[in-house]
Amino acid sequence: MPDCPSGYTRSTPDSMSCIACDGLCDKVCDGKLIDSVDAAQSLKGCTVIKGDLQITIRRGHNMVAELESFTGLIQRVTGHVRIRHSHTLSSLAFLRSLRFIDGENLHEE
Numbered sequence: 001m002p003d004c005p006s007g008y009t010r011s012t013p014d015s016m017s018c019i020a021c022d023g024l025c026d027k028v029c030d031g032k033l034i035d036s037v038d039a040a041q042s043l044k045g046c047t048v049i050k051g052d053l054q055i056t057i058r059r060g061h062n063m064v065a066e067l068e069s070f071t072g073l074i075q076r077v078t079g080h081v082r083i084r085h086s087h088t089l090s091s092l093a094f095l096r097s098l099r100f101i102d103g104e105n106l107h108e109e
Contacts, residue, residue: 004018005018006025007020007021007025008020008025009021009025009026024047024073025047026047027045027047027048027073028046028047028048028049028050029042029043029046029049030049030050031049031050031051031052031053031054031079032049032053032054033054033055033056034053034055034056034057034067034071035055035056035057035058036057037063037066040066040067040070040071041070042070043070043071043074044069044070045073046071046073046074047073047074047075047076047097048074048075048076048078049074049076049077049078049079050078050079051077051078051079051105052077052079052080052081052082052105053074053077053079053080053081053082054081054082054083054084055067055081055083055084055086055089056083056084056085056086057085057086057088057089058085058086058087059088063088063089064088064089064090064091064093064094065094067089068093068094068096071094071095072094072095072096072097073097074095074097074098075097075098075099075100076098076099076100076102077098077100077101077102078102078104079102079103079104079105080101080105081095081101
């Protein structure tokens with residue numbers, strides 16, 4: 001099958017067979033700079049961010065709700081999380097599932 005059904009994932013990346021996930025299947029996405037709702041949309045359904053997650057939202061209406069709908073499933077970021085110049089955000093509640101920030105590559109000022 002070209003794609004595994006919901007609740008299943010590839011047994012290996014090159015395999016055509018699917019195996020059941022134990023709970024939510026991980027969807028790994030590359031690190032991202034979120035500077036707009038459109039940029040956040042590309043993270044919909046991602047559970048693991050491989051790299052850094054940077055957020056720079058300067059303006060927008062109802063941004064927390066928009067961000068939550070696209071980033072609410074992220075559980076792990078392998079790099080760092082950086083939020084700058086995002087005055088419209090008053091909390092990090094939109095990252096409701098985030099449990100681990102590994103800090104594999106740390107940011108230096």
